[in-house]
Amino acid sequence: QARGGRAAADEAAADAAFAEAGQAFLRLARPDVSRKVQASFPGAMPGGTVALKVVKALKPFGVTRKNVVYGHSICSDEINGDGGHVSTLLTRWYGTSFFLGGIGGAPYVGKTGFGAFAAHVPDAGHVVLLFGPHIGFSPSGEPGKFLRTGQDAPSTSC
Template sequence: MLQRKFDKVVKQFFPDAKDAKDTSIHFLGRMQIEHELDISRILMATSVCSDDINVPSTTFFNVLFGPFIMGGLGGLPFAGQTGMTAFAHHIPDEGSAFIFYGPHIGITLEGELGKMYRPRQEDTGNSCGALMLALDRLQDENYKPKINDDDYQQMRLEDSLLPYREQILESSNQAKAITEAAYDIINKRIHKYIAACKDEFHVNKVTLLGGIIINTDYGLDDYFDARNFEVIDLRSI
């Protein structure tokens, strides 16, 4: 009953979102049937936020090798080209690569985006915490992030979002807008790093699944709004 209620709330904001575990099964099936990939030889990489709430979101983690962790705060692939190269070198012989990426956002049953009830907590908390912190700071028109070693990822995340600042602040739902902006940044960087490191792969195909993870209440399934599914032939780049 509660899951069905969440389904209605989630689809008010993300009409194409589907249960995250069902999404996993769907795309695993497409990899096997449409693209004839051997699931037993796929190494998975993730570029999702390091938030612990994202670990049980999908069943990919239970089926595929890995994951190789590329993402940091906000889901940005902070591992960069070195990380992509390392991932390329770890793929099983005669196997293939799969990269699951994107930001996440919480939602409450009352329809508040950017918030969720975390395990064993009575009050709501931010999700994604890093993106909601960035949003709070970017609302101050005089604020500019200062890159430093003590808070490197957060400052880099905020710096990456600066070109989207006006677009975010003009939105009727700023929490959703900053999440959409983060997806755009992650998507572009993943493609950039694959192109830059294509010669490091000893396999021909890399599968990408990008989108937005939508966190619900503890004990309920999350949702996933898929934005990009593609199997890249590295020989054609």
């Protein structure tokens, strides 16, 4: 019973942690921009929604916060560190992250890097790996542009 209670508490914590994340593709909840994102990328979801789906999908396999090494191979663009991005949310959820990639999201650490990553897996534990490219959208919905903190106008992003 205690184990079931812990699992329920963990799920409630995930629901709460990711619910406050907001939209991943902008720091603003703008329906007009959301429509443009959906037109370009049907099915696109906010980072909090994706992170929660990942955590819940892995639960039946015994994946928990305590038995995982989480890694990501995503573009090194600083906007991927914004609070609502799935990579940031999963890093916060699992506690740490192992960086495996750079521009374009392709893993670039090679055999040595993957060996180091594998060596960090908890005993009888699991690996959770996020990889892929990203794209920024400006406040007006222009793909490939992003309004960064401290800038007056959108600049390029992948």
